[in-house]
Amino acid sequence: MANPVAANPVADFFDRLRKNADAVLAESGDSAKIQIQIGSATCEHAAGSLEALDEFQKHIQASGRDDIVIHKTGCTGRCSKEPIVGIISPGKMPVKYERVDRALVHKIFSSHIQKGEPLVEHALDGSLDERAELSFIFCEGRRCTTGQTLKHAFDRKLKEAGVPASRVKTSHVRCFGACSDETEGKCTHVLVNPDQVLYRISTEKDLDEILAKHAIGGEPVEHLRCPEKPITQDFYSLYGDIHFFNHQNRIAMRNSGIVDPENLEEYVRFGGFAALATVLGKNDPLWVINEVLKARLRGRGGGGFPTGQKWKIAHDQPEKTRYLICNGDEGDPGAFMDRGMLESDPFNIVEGMIIAAFAIGAGHGFYYIRAEYPLAIKRIQNALAQCRKAGLLGKNIMGSGWDFDMEVRLGAGAFVCGEETALIRSIEGERGQPKVRPPYPTVRGLWGKPTCINNVETFANISAIINYGGEWFANQGTADSGGTKVFALAGNVKHTGLVEVPLGTPLSKVVFNIGGGVKDDKALKAIQTGGPAGGFIPASQSEMEVDFGPLSRAGSIMGSGGMIVLSEDDCMVDLSKFYLSFTQEESCGKCTPCREGTTRMLEILEKVTSGRAVLSDLDKLERLAKLCQQTALCGLGRAAPNPVLSSLKNFRDEYREHIVEKKCKAKKCVALIRYQIDPETCIGCTVCARNCPVECISGQRKTAHLIDQERCVKCGQCFEVCRFDAVERV
Template identity: 90%
Template sequence: MANQVAAFFEKLKARAHAALAESGDANRIKIQIGSATCEHAAGSLEALDEFQKHIQASGRDDIIIHQTGCTGRCSKEPIVGITMPGKMPVKYERVDRALVHKIFSSHIQKGEPLPEHALDGSLDNVAELEFIFCYGRRCTTGQTLKHAFDRKLKEAGLPEGRVKTSHVRCFGACSDETEGKCTHVLVNPDQVFYRIATEQDLDDMLEMHARKGEVVERLRAPEKPITQDFYQTYGDIHFFNHQNRIAMRNSGIVDPESLVEYVRHGGFQALATSLGKNDPQWVINEVLKARLRGRGGGGFLTGKKWQMAHDQEEKTRYLICNGDEGDPGAFMDRGMLESDPYNIVEGMIIAAFAIGAQHGFYYIRAEYPLAIKRIQKALDACREAGLLGKNIMESGWDFDLEIRLGAGAFVCGEETALIRSIEGKRGQPKVRPPYPVVRGLWGKPTCINNVETFANISAIINYGGEWFANQGTAESGGTKVFALAGNVKETGLVEVPLGTPLSKVVFNIGGGVKDDKALKAIQTGGPAGGFIPAAQADMEVDFGPLAKAGSIMGSGGMIVLSEDDCMVDLSKFYLSFTQEESCGKCTPCREGTTRMLEILEKITSGRAELGDLDKLERLARLCQQTALCGLGRAAPNPILSSLKGFRDEFVEHIVDKKCKAKKCVALIRYQIDPETCIGCTVCARNCPVECISGQRKTAHVIDQERCVKCGQCFEVCRFDAVERV
């Protein structure tokens, strides 16, 4: 069977490469445009339409448009990349129709890029060649060798604009044999990957490649690193070169609707390896070695879950991908489903082979229409290519997948509630044990993992479980994708190794707190998570440390909070969400969240007493210990963590009737400074309840009894005469 699978895969690759050669795209100018929900919302479809008009009007046939998924650089979308043969790729940010005209007429027609519009100032230092050094923790010589190379470049006196250097967090190219002995260098735009260790290696790289443009064959690394394709395009962007791209390695690189492109980028190699070995236990062992923990919230070891499902006596088994991403501010799963759907499909097929499943389901919320469309297209293409359905890759093994849509119930992110939803029942959790791997969908053994978990499987099989484990910590292997949002300068999807300090994510990648305000806290895990005070910002991102601090990893939401945020108000926001989303099955969650929300509303409205804090904490701990499912048990986390780290704010709200952050409407008031007010009447004319009085050119006064605290006067005053206190 191994020979049949290998022959099938070689034919699949040959067809993919033949399609590339036939298209002639490799020798054309490529206009790359992001195509995902967030990119579309920012205007990428309008930019695409404008480029198509310009290409048609110019009559040129040497230009192609390449649509990709989302890179995760949310705050700078739409992003457009221009790649000319033999030239460094150029990326532009916030591209609208007017900028399309400038890019086409200047860059494409005349060969003159537009530095002022380059993504993150990436054209501030233009060069013919870029040497990108690895600064990974296993490439311990990376920084030393880069500094030495920079010195040698300066001494060599090369023409200005010939060479520049930069670095990335990690290429993921190290092994146990090379660790600590060398580093790796990617040379753009030549797409050459070197492994170097000595001063002589630097001299040869300088003299032959930097000076003469000749590849130093003896230094060429024997393997292609997992991140090479991504960093060939985005290696000069600060937001990306501080990340490790494993789960999102293809996002922003491949056309998400093209099976051919996915195969050209190494797709289905892992499936061929797994089926070729014809040993499910080998696959499970690799996942166990990887120390891959479920990326959906609980962090249960994936290999252990697969082993339990594999060992069941019942032979009818099911596999489910949990794509019911319901956390406010979280969009990791949507990004991967939309940007790299074939990778998720491949991961699921490998998992199904490992546990012996015959059928699988995608459970995706209906609010993700583009993700649903692309997954369905991927499933159809895989069936047609012999990668799904009967006799997969001529291995003699059958497996198929289908999509089931969720209606947006947050509780259906819980395994047993999700299973009931697929069965056509009301989405409510069940008492465990028995766990789904023993008795799940229609009473059969069922293995459930989330989108990001499956996104890592092909990398583990291709590069080895030990390699993946070395990317993370002693307890948790690999990387974690976060949706970085809130009061941070650069928002977006961020993938970092487990063990990375929270502060590095916020400041090195996110650029720090918006408006240079003071960092107050970092919230992780969505409504089920907690608040990490700024004093603990150096905490490592891992399941254990976050749990100890009263938070969770969750699916990957990371909200940055500044001095302008109110912890009481935020606790109320998260609890109101979980209270509304409670299925109502168990009393601790149904009644507990309601009563806790009532206390928080008393505090934010100035009606609470200090004794209410003790009631709130007691209720929170009771709900945490007695609720039926994870939603109810984790619902008090925002309250308990904020009480632990910011109790003084709660006391201030109760005793002083003040909200320092000016977020709790009932505890603030608006007044007009008579010394500053010039009597322009703008505030009075814009007041919806007409509670501002005063003659023209005289100081105005707000009637506090009638004021509804809408803040309209504060917004419209051009002389800062209206104060919010």
């Protein structure tokens, strides 16, 4: 990690900031206490974390103990197992529990905290199935080429030495991010918990020394310690034993789930504002831009434009009044990446924005956040207030002589305001509609001044790039795109949540290695990326790398990061209609191709799903989609046809089935479903008839019943209530 430049006012300011943070945290004495760590974000609250917090507080008060403290964090991203509670006892392995309700709080407190007996059956993802005093976590990243070999060798040596499984367990993670060009391919890294010792090793001789001194003797091998602290060490010290996390590579989300999002001192302790101190100490905007260019960071909002290039254009404008905007108007159905980062690590986003403002020469910045994110808004406003008070925002930032401040503006939920020019008009108080480009916002944007707009995740990467270097960040991704990408993994997948992986990772690894595969072990049908403006990637192409180029060539987009897993039970026609209905409703109506094109396409899809279409309608649908794609004014209209075109390309037989056979194999299109009663199975219990809302089922008790197809509204109530599987859905 880079260090702030010494012997200048900025370095002195940062030194005081860090010492003050250490003093404040030391005064609390929390590090010597048992910490009950509870997720505190919108998704955690919805799952019941506030009730669990309240119950823990009651137990602590009733016990009279003063050696227990509650530590609130943001969201880890393990959505389907929330609320997640961690018990961190000094000198012991941290234990994480899943789906913690009030009843489980009582068990955790009375058994684990009071008696020291963890509840194995309630541990997150079975993480206590193999309990041990020490955990050795090996890095198996692309640059640690010896990681897997040395892990297998260490496992063998443990067995030969007779070290019991209760003493040492081993696992691996996707990447610690500790490699450099000098160490690439020559070594690997091993994190030892709970001692939080990171080793850099290269030979089996190193393993022998670690085995004898640390694994058996309990003493770290000092000369093998890694001199640098990798970016993910803190995260993996707590979550390195969880399968869902150890296949990821955390950069943008490195602090999510470990740092208190409302505590400036904690953020500073985790390396916060070191990057800003470095930047202001150097006092060279072009150096910052050059590092971002070397990082090959591309905009994470969906467009994928090189961030450094955008900053350079704004920096070079003759107009000196410039603005910076953070786009937090996350409107994709099923996407919650920006919300997660704003709620869980707001100071990191603030630091990234301040660095960006210095690079382009902006004097004022805006957070544009959708009003439906009240907790994200609250935490950003809190972070801004604390930063102003600490001298990190406002006049003479960190003693550098440079002034910059920010404010929050709320979006009213218009999806089109995710587009740059529409967002700018919204901030100006106008109706959110896009403008013809050029000129681009970097030349003529907010109030006619040069303006840079980047999304939340883009800013979340900036401090890491400055601290660890642009080349380091670039090496985490592909030749075209550096770094990682955060996805909201949802749909028919076993493990939903926020996932961060290096660009270039195959889609299949995200779905199966991290997501655990398709729900109910159904067959994978497709993966939809990019939200309503994205496309469907068929299962046959699931080895495709996650990157801007491959996804675009496949008829989809990266988008802001939605990733929906679809199984054999999903209807591609119905899903295309769903996404198109969303974009049609969200169209601002300014340009004819989008306003009329999406409406006419939706009408055709309605005909297909209702059984009224003819085969020639497919040709009309395809022509309309391509015309809209080529002529719409903004990105919303140009990308709206992606679900239609990609489904027609990869699943055309499904469209033909709806039209020719009047059949929806997935049984999602209501108009093409028919309910009938099997007379051989029906026992005449009359439950279906009594629950039918239109009374279209006839028959005497103990005789087979019959459904009047002309009166049936296909609500499916009879299918749901039949206890003998006599009602068939065909």
